[in-house]
Amino acid sequence: MAECQDLLEIQLASETNNQPKQKHIITFMDRKWYNAAAEGRINQFKDYTEPLDLLRTANKNTVLHVHITAVKKETEESIEFVKLVISKCSSLLVEPNIKGETPLHIAARFGHKNIVECLVDNIKKAQHEDLERGAEASISEKMLKTTSPDEDTALHEAVRNNHPQVVETLIRENPEFANIANAAGESPLYLAAVRENNSIASKILEICPSPAYIGPKGRTALHEAVISKDKDLTRKILDKNNSLTKEQDKKGWTPLHYASYFNLIPIVEMLLADDNKSAAYIGDNHERKPLHIAIICGKSHLKVMKKIMSDCPDCCELTDNRGRNILHFAVESGSFKGVQIITEEPSLANLINQKDKEGNTPVHLVAAFGFEECSLTEHHLVDIKAVNNKNLTALDVVLERKDESYEPLGFTERDLRRVGYKRGRPLVQLKEREQAKIDDKFISELKKASKSHQIVATLIATVTFTAGFTLPGGYNQDGHDEGTAILTRRSAFKTFLITDTLALAFSISVMLIHFLLTLSRNKRKFFFLFFWAFVFTIVAMMLMMVAFMAAVYAVMPHSSSGLRAAIWVIGSCLALLCFYMLKVTLPEI
Incomplete structure (x- = not known):
């Protein structure tokens, strides 16, 4: 008996002398029998005479649990080993481990179809023998025994691990498998559906008359x-x-x-x-x-x-619990094609001016959200004077807005004047609301960009100023024209002087504008000045490029016509690029 199972008794004494000592029994399986069970060595167990249900691991796994877990590929030898163990101790068929898992759960988890069939056949045989002895036994109770705490059946294990053959075997033997949900509330069919396993779900639907x-x-x-x-x-x-x-x-x-x-x-x-x-x-x-x-x-x-x-x-x-109909939803979601479809349906005309629980019609929502290109405001049935629970019309809602202008909403200035007069608000307040479009966050970003723009303008001013005193071609050293530029009569030189002077003027203007920006407290004026400083900077860069090309062209000899042409082409491409950037950026600003 000592050979088949060793029992280690550990007595733990409490720190308190008055309390009784507690005794814990730790169970483990001898290595000789554990390895024999894992490898399925039949001969070693043929002559074993002790009760096999006493052979347990620390987690209460029997030799049947150990063998089924260790099987990589089912063979005749593995099936024979299972049969031998069952013949020696049939109670192991439904014996759970510490997690409540029977050998059938383990076999289903690893997809061992033949072992599952062997276990099911022996459970049915044991059921028949129990009935012959007059004992009350239920095959369903044995086969459907669930694990703890997850309460998964063997079918749950087979479905979760995608073993369709095992699934078919289990539900053909006992369709009741498909009616049991685990602790998470998952039925086997639901588990197959959530894991997108169509073949297993289809098999359950095909075989089971009424699955859960x-x-x-x-x-x-x-x-x-x-x-x-x-x-x-x-x-x-x-x-x-x-x-x-x-x-x-x-x-x-x-x-x-x-x-x-x-x-x-x-x-x-x-x-x-x-x-x-x-x-x-x-x-x-x-x-x-x-x-x-x-x-x-x-x-x-x-x-x-x-x-x-x-x-x-x-x-x-x-409607929903806010009282909003499908037209409210179409406006709220910005689905203006949906608005068009709904408003073009004659039978839905009542929805156009229907109010929600706050008294808002769909047009109130158009005004509140500031949607553009919404055809609802132009519909002939719209009651633009309808008021909500706050006694506000759609036009009043527009005036209540602080971050959008009124123009995209389909309301005329005359309408706004009428509403503004009724409510004692002059139209001047609309301009103040338009000014609020440029919010503080945007202005703070522009202030950060202003510093880098000042550096660029300063560099352009420095370069163009220096170029004005280091003229291309040099100066006359003698005669009555002493100290004057040698290339004065050349057209390219004149172009250089004009463009260099303009570039210097624009860059100094940019520096002055950015200086004034630090003193500006008006958001609209700040944006206006920043915009023109940006434009002047781009223009100054273009003029500086033209001045460089003209200077190089002026000092080049006539014999180098090919080189002069190449310089003009390169410079022109760069100038056009700057012009294109300016053209693209201006509409966005």
Whole structure:
């Protein structure tokens, strides 16, 4: 007995003398038997006469657990070893380890199909023998025994580790496997769907008459099939149980909500087919319907929006818990194509001036968000004078805005004057609001850029100033023209003098402007001065380039016409590049 199992007793004395000593028994398997079980050495166990259920590792694994875990590839020898162990101690079939895992769980986890079949056959045989002896025994209870604390069945293990053959073996032997959820609330079918394993999910649907579809957070296998964008699995689940289209998760979303969100038009068509249209009328926790979700997602989801509106036209009348209809949602999401589609539908004319719980019509939202190119303000049915719960019209909302101008919203200056007069606000305040468009953050960025611009302007001024006293070609040393430039009569030299002087003037102007910027407290004036300083800097750079080309051209002999032409071409390209940069930048500013 000492050969098959060693028991080590450790007595731990408490630090307190009054407390009794505690005794812990640590179990371990002798190396000889552990290695024999792992390697499947049948001969070593044939003559073993002691009870095999006493051979346990520290984690309470039996020789059956050890062998099945160690098997890399199933062979006839491994099957024979399992049969031998079972014949010597049949109770090991359902004996759990410290985690509550039976040998069937281990075999299913590693995909040992033949071992699974062997274990199932022996469990059934043991069931028959128990019944013959008159004992009450349940094959379901033995085979479906779950692990702790995860409460996974052997089928969960096979599905999670993607072993379709083992899955088929288990559910054919006992379809009840497919009806059990683990501690996380995952049914085997849900687990297959969430892992996008179509073949296993299809096999469960094919064999089991009524499998469980449940999953955590209120989701079902159909939810996960839609989220995985699996059209084939979605169709198979719907064929088996189309009532799942109405199931809501913890957010209140049905599969149709997810199909609308992910823009899955083929799946939307499946979910709305036949008698499933009621799913379009189910709201989530905020009473948002699938149609609302499609509209929120913008113009990319217009096909889904049109499909739901076509199949369930009366769901267009439904609102969310804020009282907002689909036109409110279209405006709120910036889907102006959606606005156009809705407003062009005669049967939806009532939505144009419908108010939400705050009294805002869709036009109030247009005014609040400052959307451009929105056709709603031009619609002939729009009531622009409608007031919300704060007694504000859409035009009043425009005036309340502090970061956008009124011009893109389709309201005339005459309208604004009328509203401004009614509310005692002069139109001058609009100019102040326009000035607020240039916010403090933008001005601070310009102030940082101003320092680098000053350095550039100073360099240009230094170079052009120096060039004015070191003229190309030099000076006359004798005669009545002593001290004058030698190349005075050349056109290129005259061009050099003019462009160099202009470059110096522009660069000094830039330096002066940046000096004035430090004294400016008006945002609009600051931006105006910074803009012209930027333009003058670019112009000064272009003039400096032209002055350089003219100076080089003036001192080159006529015999070097090819070199002179090359210099002009290079210089012209650089000047054109500067001009192009200026042209591109000015509209953005």
